[in-house]
Amino acid sequence: MPNGARSVGGGAASAEPWTEVARLVRSGDRARLESYLRTLPPAEVALSISRLDQEDQTALLMLLAPAEAADLLEEVPDAQAADLIEDFPPAPAAAIVGEMSSDERADLLGELDAEDAESILRAMDPVEAEGVRKLLRYPPDTAGGLMITEYLAYPDDRRVADVLEDLRAHGEEYSDYDVQYAYVTAAGTGTLVGALRLRDLLFAARDKPIAEVMITDPIRVAAETSLDDLQQLFEAHGFVGVPVVGPAGELLGVLRRTAVKEAVGRRAGGLFLKVSGIVGGEEVRSLPLGVRSLRRLSWLSVNIVLNIVAASVIAFYQDTLEKAIILAVFLPIISDMSGCSGNQAVAVSIRELSLGLVRPGELLRVLAKESGVGLINGMVLGSLLGGVALLWRGNPYLGLVVGAALAANTLLSVCLGGMLPLALKRLRMDPALVSGPLLTTVTDMCGFFLVLKLADMMLPLLA
Amino acid sequence: MPNGARSVGGGAASAEPWTEVARLVRSGDRARLESYLRTLPPAEVALSISRLDQEDQTALLMLLAPAEAADLLEEVPDAQAADLIEDFPPAPAAAIVGEMSSDERADLLGELDAEDAESILRAMDPVEAEGVRKLLRYPPDTAGGLMITEYLAYPDDRRVADVLEDLRAHGEEYSDYDVQYAYVTAAGTGTLVGALRLRDLLFAARDKPIAEVMITDPIRVAAETSLDDLQQLFEAHGFVGVPVVGPAGELLGVLRRTAVKEAVGRRAGGLFLKVSGIVGGEEVRSLPLGVRSLRRLSWLSVNIVLNIVAASVIAFYQDTLEKAIILAVFLPIISDMSGCSGNQAVAVSIRELSLGLVRPGELLRVLAKESGVGLINGMVLGSLLGGVALLWRGNPYLGLVVGAALAANTLLSVCLGGMLPLALKRLRMDPALVSGPLLTTVTDMCGFFLVLKLADMMLPLLA
Numbered sequence: 015m016p017n018g019a020r021s022v023g024g025g026a027a028s029a030e031p032w033t034e035v036a037r038l039v040r041s042g043d044r045a046r047l048e049s050y051l052r053t054l055p056p057a058e059v060a061l062s063i064s065r066l067d068q069e070d071q072t073a074l075l076m077l078l079a080p081a082e083a084a085d086l087l088e089e090v091p092d093a094q095a096a097d098l099i100e101d102f103p104p105a106p107a108a109a110i111v112g113e114m115s116s117d118e119r120a121d122l123l124g125e126l127d128a129e130d131a132e133s134i135l136r137a138m139d140p141v142e143a144e145g146v147r148k149l150l151r152y153p154p155d156t157a158g159g160l161m162i163t164e165y166l167a168y169p170d171d172r173r174v175a176d177v178l179e180d181l182r183a184h185g186e187e188y189s190d191y192d193v194q195y196a197y198v199t200a201a202g203t204g205t206l207v208g209a210l211r212l213r214d215l216l217f218a219a220r221d222k223p224i225a226e227v228m229i230t231d232p233i234r235v236a237a238e239t240s241l242d243d244l245q246q247l248f249e250a251h252g253f254v255g256v257p258v259v260g261p262a263g264e265l266l267g268v269l270r271r272t273a274v275k276e277a278v279g280r281r282a283g284g285l286f287l288k289v290s291g292i293v294g295g296e297e298v299r300s301l302p303l304g305v306r307s308l309r310r311l312s313w314l315s316v317n318i319v320l321n322i323v324a325a326s327v328i329a330f331y332q333d334t335l336e337k338a339i340i341l342a343v344f345l346p347i348i349s350d351m352s353g354c355s356g357n358q359a360v361a362v363s364i365r366e367l368s369l370g371l372v373r374p375g376e377l378l379r380v381l382a383k384e385s386g387v388g389l390i391n392g393m394v395l396g397s398l399l400g401g402v403a404l405l406w407r408g409n410p411y412l413g414l415v416v417g418a419a420l421a422a423n424t425l426l427s428v429c430l431g432g433m434l435p436l437a438l439k440r441l442r443m444d445p446a447l448v449s450g451p452l453l454t455t456v457t458d459m460c461g462f463f464l465v466l467k468l469a470d471m472m473l474p475l476l477a
Numbered sequence: 478m479p480n481g482a483r484s485v486g487g488g489a490a491s492a493e494p495w496t497e498v499a500r501l502v503r504s505g506d507r508a509r510l511e512s513y514l515r516t517l518p519p520a521e522v523a524l525s526i527s528r529l530d531q532e533d534q535t536a537l538l539m540l541l542a543p544a545e546a547a548d549l550l551e552e553v554p555d556a557q558a559a560d561l562i563e564d565f566p567p568a569p570a571a572a573i574v575g576e577m578s579s580d581e582r583a584d585l586l587g588e589l590d591a592e593d594a595e596s597i598l599r600a601m602d603p604v605e606a607e608g609v610r611k612l613l614r615y616p617p618d619t620a621g622g623l624m625i626t627e628y629l630a631y632p633d634d635r636r637v638a639d640v641l642e643d644l645r646a647h648g649e650e651y652s653d654y655d656v657q658y659a660y661v662t663a664a665g666t667g668t669l670v671g672a673l674r675l676r677d678l679l680f681a682a683r684d685k686p687i688a689e690v691m692i693t694d695p696i697r698v699a700a701e702t703s704l705d706d707l708q709q710l711f712e713a714h715g716f717v718g719v720p721v722v723g724p725a726g727e728l729l730g731v732l733r734r735t736a737v738k739e740a741v742g743r744r745a746g747g748l749f750l751k752v753s754g755i756v757g758g759e760e761v762r763s764l765p766l767g768v769r770s771l772r773r774l775s776w777l778s779v780n781i782v783l784n785i786v787a788a789s790v791i792a793f794y795q796d797t798l799e800k801a802i803i804l805a806v807f808l809p810i811i812s813d814m815s816g817c818s819g820n821q822a823v824a825v826s827i828r829e830l831s832l833g834l835v836r837p838g839e840l841l842r843v844l845a846k847e848s849g850v851g852l853i854n855g856m857v858l859g860s861l862l863g864g865v866a867l868l869w870r871g872n873p874y875l876g877l878v879v880g881a882a883l884a885a886n887t888l889l890s891v892c893l894g895g896m897l898p899l900a901l902k903r904l905r906m907d908p909a910l911v912s913g914p915l916l917t918t919v920t921d922m923c924g925f926f927l928v929l930k931l932a933d934m935m936l937p938l939l940a
Contacts, residue, residue, distance in 0.1 A: 055709065064834050089712060091832055182680060194657060216679055217645060246518065249552060254717075271735055279742035283828065286749040290824030291817055297825050298834055299846045307853040310821050314854060317817055318861055321810045328806045335805055342798055342805040343791045346921065347784045349809045350816075354754055354780055358773050361753030362760050365746065369554055371527050371761055383762045390770040391777060398781055458809065 032062035039066070039074045047074075048082055060089050064300040071098055076106060084113035087122070093296040096125035099134070108137035111146075116163040117273060120149035124159075125295070149267075155277055157244060158237030161258045161267030166196035170207055174227060175220040177210070194254050197265055198228045205263045206234055234259045237266055241281065242370060244274045285364065288446040289357075291317070317451050324349075324458035331466035338469050338476040340407060344416045347399065348465060352423045352457040355391060356431030359384050360449045363435040367445065374439040380432040388428030396421025411475040419464035427457040495525035502529070502537045510537075511545055523552050527763040534561055539569060547576035550585070556759040559588035562597070571600035574609075579626040580736060583612035587622075588758070611729075618740055620707060621700030624721045624730030629659035631687060633670055638683040640673070657717050661691045662728055669697055669720050669728040697722045700729055704744065705833060707737045748827065751909040752820075754780070780914050787812075787921035794929035801932050801939040803870060807879045810862065811928060815886045815920040818854060819894030822847050823912045826898040830908065837902040843895040851891030859884025874938040882927035890920040 031054055038047040051059060063071060063086065075083045075098060087095040087110065099107050099122065111119050111134055123131040123146060131150075135143040145163050152158025166188065168177055177196065181188065198208035208228030218227045234257045235244065247256070248271050255270040287296060294309040328335065328345065335341055363380060366372040372380065400417020404410055431453050435445035469476055494517055501510040514522060526534060526549065538546045538561060550558040550573065562570050562585065574582050574597055586594040586609060594613075598606040608626050615621025629651065631640055640659065644651065661671035671691030681690045697720045698707065710719070711734050718733040750759060757772040791798065791808065798804055826843060829835040835843065863880020867873055894916050898908035932939055 060709075060832070061834060061836075091834070178679070181676075213644075213675065216641070216675075246523075272738055275735055275738035275742060279738060279745055282742055282745035282749060286745060286752065287824050287828060289749065290752065291821045292824050296828070298832075299825065299829060299843070300834075303846075303849045303853070307850045310818070310850065311854055311857055313821075314814070314817060314858060315861070318810070318814055318858060321813050322862075322865055325806045325810050328809070329803075332802055332806075336799070336802045339795055339799045339802070340792075342802075342808065343788045343795075345805065346791070346809045346812045346925075347781070347788050350784050350812065350917070350921075351777065351781055353813075354777060355773070358754045358776075361750050361755050362762065365750060365759070366762060368746075369523070369761075371524060371554070371763075373524075380762070383766075386766045387770045387773065390766070391774055394774055395777060395781055398778070399785075402785055454813070458813075462809075 030065075031058050032065040035062045035074070036066055036070050039070050039077060042077065044077050044079075047077060048079075051082075051086070059086065060091075063090055064094060064298065068101070068302075072101055075099075075102065075110065080106070080109040081113045083110045088114065088118060091296060091298055092121055092125050094298050094300055095122055097301060100126060100130050104133045104137040107134045112138055112142060116145060116149060116267075117160065119146050120159065121154075124150060124154055152237055155241040155281065156237065157235045157239040157258045157269050158266065160241075160244070160273045160277055161237075161269045162273070163267045165257075165265075165268040167199050167265055168196060168210070168224060169201035170198050170223075170225045170228075171201045172224050173220070174215055174218045174222050174224060177224060178215060178220070181212075195268075197232075197257050197268075198224055199265055204265060206232070206257050206259055206265045208232060209257065232257065234263075235269065236261075241274070241277055242368070244269065245278055246370060248274050281368070285368075285446045288444070289361075289364075289450055291450075293447060320451055320455040321458075324455050324462070327459050327462040328466070331462075331470065334466050334470045334473065337473055338412075340412065340476075341416070341465060341469055344399070344403065345462060345465060348416065348420050348423060348461040349454075349458045351395060351399075351420060352427040352461050353454045355388070355395070355424045356427035356453045356457055357450060359387070359428045359431030360435055360445075360453060363432050364445050364449070367435060367439060372436065374436045377433050377436055380436060381429055384429050384432035385425065388425035391428065392421040392424035395424055409476065411472050415468045415472060415476065416465060419461065419468055423457060423461040423464055426460055427453070430456060493528075494521050495528040498525045498537070499529055499533050502533050502540060505540065507540050507542075510540060511542075514545075514549070522549065523554075526553055527557060527761065531564070531765075535564055538562075538565070538573065543569070543572040544576045546573045551577065551581060554759060554761055555584055555588050557761050557763055558585055560764055563589060563593050567596045567600040570597045575601055575605060579608060579612060579730075580623065582609050583622065584617075587613060587617055615700055618704040618744065619700065620698045620702040620721045620732050621729065623704075623707070623736040623740055624700075624732045625736070626730045628720075628728075628731040630662050630728055631659060631673070632664035633661050633686075633688045633691075634664045635687050636683070637678055637681045637685050637687060637690060640687060641678060641683070644675075658731075660695075660720050660728055660731075661687055666725075667728060668726045669695070669722055671695060672720065695720065697726075698732060699724075704737070704740055705831070707732065708741055709833060711737050744831070748831075748909045751907070752824070752827075752913055754913075756910060783914055783918040784921075787918050787925070790922050790925040791929070794925075794933065797929050797933045797936065800936055801875075803875065803939075804879070804928060804932055807862070807866065808925060808928060811879070811883050811886060811924040812917075812921045814858060814862075814883060815890040815924050816917045818851070818858070818887045819890035819916045819920055820913060822850070822891045822894030823898055823908075823916060826895050827908050827912070830898060830902060835899065837899045840896050840899055843899060844892055847892050847895035848888070851888035854891065855884040855887035858887055872939065874935050878931045878935060878939065879928060882924065882931055886920060886924040886927055889923055890916065893919060 034050065038050055054062065066074065078086065087099065099110070111122065114122065123134065135146060149159065149163070194212055196210040196212060197206060198210055199205060200207050208225065208230050209232035210224055210228045214227055235247065237258050237260060253271060255268045257265055258267045258269050260266050291310070291313045293313050297306055297309065363372065367374070396417040399420050400413035403416045404413030434449045434453055438445045438448050497513060501513055517525065529537065541549065550562070562573070574585065577585065586597065598609060612622065612626070657675055659673040659675065660669060661673055662668060663670050671688065671693050672695035673687055673691045677690055696714070698710065700721050700723060716734060718731045720728055721730045721732050723729050754773070754776045756776050760769055760772065826835065830837070859880040862883050863876035866879045867876030897912045897916055901908045901911050
C-alpha cells in the first residue's frame with residue numbers, strides 16, 4: 015500500500031466539508047470537530063475556514079484547544095488569520111498565540127494594529143511576550159524579523175557528553191526545533207564563538223570539549239541584514255540556517271533558510287498584488303466587503319485623479335480633434351499601448367533590482383539598454399498602427415501622425431519605464447506601487463500631446 | 478571580531494569589480510581569477526558576470542575549472558545561465574553541468590532548447606545523463622521535477638552499525654546531501670518502507686536492525702504531485718524533505734522543503750512578469766537586444782490588435798462623438814479606470830487560486846463577492862468622474878452620461894475580472910498571461926459603447 019491512504023495529491027471530498035465544519039462548530043462538540051478536521055487535507059481546511067461566516071470562524075477557534083487553534087491559524091493566509099484573531103478577547107487570543115513558534119507569533123502580531131497586538135501581548139506570559147516584542151522591533155524583512163528564537167546553544171566550557179545528555183533529556187522538546195546545528199557561546203558573555211554540527215557529535219569522543227569539535231568563527235549575520243543580502247547568502251551557501259547576532263556579537267536567534275525563501279516568495283506575491291493595485295495588505299475574499307472595497311478605492315481614487323490630469327491634454331486640443339474626429343479612435347490605443355510597453359520595462363527593472371542585477375544609481379545603463387528596445391518596438395508598433403490607419407482611411411498623413419506619435423511615445427515610455435523603478439528606489443519609495451500610475455500618467459499626457467500636436471501641424475492634410 | 482570580516486550585509490568595493498574580472502579573464506590567469514572571484518560577495522559576482530560581454534562571459538567559463546564554473550552558474554538567474562551555456566561546445570558544457578546537483582542540472586537543461594540540451598546530455602556521463610533525462614521527463618513544477626536524486630537509502634535488512642559505518646566512510650561525500658533523514662527500502666524491490674532519522678541513530682543500540690529504529694510508512698508523495706499540493710503539504714508539516722515514489726511505491730528521489738519554497742517564489746516572480754507582459758521566459762538585460770525586443774513584441778503585437786478591435790467601437794459612433802467632442806476627453810479615462818478596477822479583481826482571483834482559497838468552478842461565489850465591490854466602487858468612481866464633468870462644463874447630462882457609463886462599466890469589469898482567471902484555469906489556459914489583455918479588450922469595448930450609446934440617446938441635451 016505504498017501509494018495508498020497516506021499519499022498526497024489525489025481525491026476530493028464528495029460533499030462540501032465546510033458545511034460539516036459549521037454544523038460541528040454549532041453543535042459545540044469539540045472532540046468530533048477536532049477529529050473531523052484531522053481527516054481533511056490541509057488545502058480543504060484553509061478553504062473550509064475561509065467559507066465560514068465571521069461568527070462561525072470565531073466560535074470554531076474558541077471551541078478548539080489553543081494548540082489546535084494555533085495549528086489551524088498557521089494554515090490560513092496571514093491576513094485572514096489576523097482578521098480572525100483581531101475580534102478575539104485578549105486572554106484566549108494570547109493562549110492561541112502562545113502555542114505558535116516565535117517567528118509565526120511575530121508574523122501574526124505584526125499584521126495587527128499596534129493596539130490589538132499590545133492587548134494580546136499583555137495577556138501573554140511576560141517572558142514570551144518580551145521575546146515577541148524583541149522580534150517585532152526588527153523590520154519584517156530583516157534577519158532579526160525573520161529569525162526564530164528557539165535554538166540550541168551551549169557555553170564553550172561544556173563537553174560532548176554534556177550536549178548528548180541534554181539532547182537525550184530534552185529530545186521531545188527539541189524535536190520541534192528542526193535544527194542540524196547547535197551554537198556555542200563564550201561562557202559568561204554569550205558571544206557566538208562556534209557552531210556544532212549535530213552529525214559530528216556522532217563520531218566525537220564523549221569527553222572532548224565541544225570547543226574542539228565545533229566549527230570556529232562560523233558565518234553569522236547582523237540582525238539588520240536586509241532580505242536581499244540574506245537571499246544572496248543562502249544562494250551562495252548550502253546552509254540550513256545561520257546564527258543572527260547583535261552589535262556586540264551576542265547570539266540573538268537563528269535564521270532558517272526556509273524563512274528567507276518564504277519571505278522572498280511573499281515579497282514576490284506582494285509585488286504581483288501591488289502592481290495590480292491591491293494595496294494596504296493582502297486581500298482574500300473572506301475579508302468584509304467594506305474593507306475590500308475601501309482598500310481598492312484608495313488606489314483607484316488616486317488613479318482617477320491622475321487620469322483626469324492626463325486627459326486634460328485632450329481638452330486643450332479639443333478644436334484640433336473636432337476637425338479630425340478620426341483621431342479620437344487612436345487616442346485610447348496610443349494611451350494603452352504606451353502603457354503596456356512601459357510596464358514591461360518597469361517589470362524588468364523591478365525584477366533586476368530584486369535580483370541585485372542592477373543598482374539604483376545605474377540610470378544611464380538602463381537607458382542605454384532600454385533605448386534600443388524602445389526604438390525597435392516603437393518603429394514596429396508605429397508602422398503597424400500607421401499602416402492600419404492608412405489602409406482604413408487611405409490617408410498617408412493620418413498614418414504618419416498616429417504612427418510617428420506611437421513610435422516616439424513607445425521610445426519615451428520604455429526608457430522612462432526602465433528608469434522609474436531605479437529612481438523611486440533611490441528616493442526610498444516603493445517601485446511596485448508608484449511606477450505604474452506615474453508612468454501611465456506621463457506617457458498618456460505625452461501620447462495625447464504628440465498625436466494632437468502633430469495633427470494640428472498637418473491639419474489641412476488630415477481633413 | 479564577531480561582527481567583522483565574515484559578516485554579511487555591509488561594505489561595497491570602491492572600483493567596479495567587473496572591469497577587474499574582465500581584465501583577469503583576458504589575461505588568462507586562472508589562479509588569480511579564481512582567487513579574485515572568491516573575495517567578491519555573491520551579489521557582486523552575479524552583477525559582474527551580467528556586465529561582461531558575451532565573449533568575455535564565455536571565456537570566463539572556459540577558463541575556470543568545471544566545478545568553479547558550475548558554482549558560478551548557480552549564482553546567476555537561470556535565464557542568464559542558460560543563455561551562457563547554450564553557446565558552449567557540448568564537451569565543456571557537459572563537464573560543467575556534471576558538477577551541478579541533480580535538480581540544478583535539470584533546471585538549467587530545462588531552460589535550453591531540446592536540441593541544445595540533448596547535445597550536452599550526449600556528452601555527459603551516460604548514467605548521470607540518464608538521471609537528468611528522468612528528471613526532465615516530469616513537468617518542472619511537480620514533485621518529480623523538483624526532487625533531487627542524491628539521497629541516502631538502505632535496504633531494510635541492515636543494522637544500525639552498518640548505516641553508521643557507511644556514514645563514517647562516505648562522510649565527506651554525503652556532507653553535500655544536506656539531509657536529516659535516510660530512507661529504508663524493501664531489500665530486493667526498492668519499495669519505500671521507512672524513514673530513518675539520523676538523530677535517532679545517535680541513541681540506538683548498534684546491533685539493532687534499522688527496521689526497528691525507522692519510522693514506518695512515512696508520508697510520501699507521488700512524482701506527479703502538483704506544486705499547489707506540495708505547498709500545502711509543507712505548510713501543514715514541518716518536514717525538511719519528503720520521499721518521492723513511483724507508481725509501484727519505489728523510491729525515486731527526495732523533495733526538499735527548500736525546493737518547494739523556491740518553486741513557489743519563482744512562480745510568484747513569473748506571475749509578476751507575466752501580468753506585466755514579459756513572456757517567453759524571464760528577461761534580464763544582459764540578454765541580446767534582439768531577443769528582448771522580440772519577446773516583448775510578441776505580447777505587444779497581440780495587444781495592439783486587441784486594442785484596434787476595441788477602439789473600432791469609437792469609429793462606429795464617430796458621428797455622435799463629432800457632435801459632442803468633449804466626450805473624447807472621457808473615453809481614455811473610462812478605458813483606463815475600468816481596466817484598473819478589473820485588474821484588481823484579476824489579481825485577487827489569481828492569488829486565491831494559487832493559495833487554494835477558491836476552486837476554478839466557483840464562478841458564482843466570486844460573482845457574489847465581486848458584485849458588491851463593483852457596485853460600491855462603480856458608484857464612487859462614477860460619481861467622482863460625473864462630478865468633475867458637471868463642474869467643468871456645468872452640464873448635468875454630460876455628468877450623467879460619463880458617470881453612469883463608468884459606474885456600469887466598473888461593475889462589469891470587476892465581476893468579469895474576478896471570474897476570468899477561474900474560467901481560464903478551467904480551460905487550461907494561463908490566467909496570469911491571458912486575463913489582462915482579454916479583460917481590457919472587453920471592458921474597453923463595453924466602456925466606449927456605454928458612453929457613446931448613452932450620449933447618442935441624450936445628444937440634444939449634451940451639445
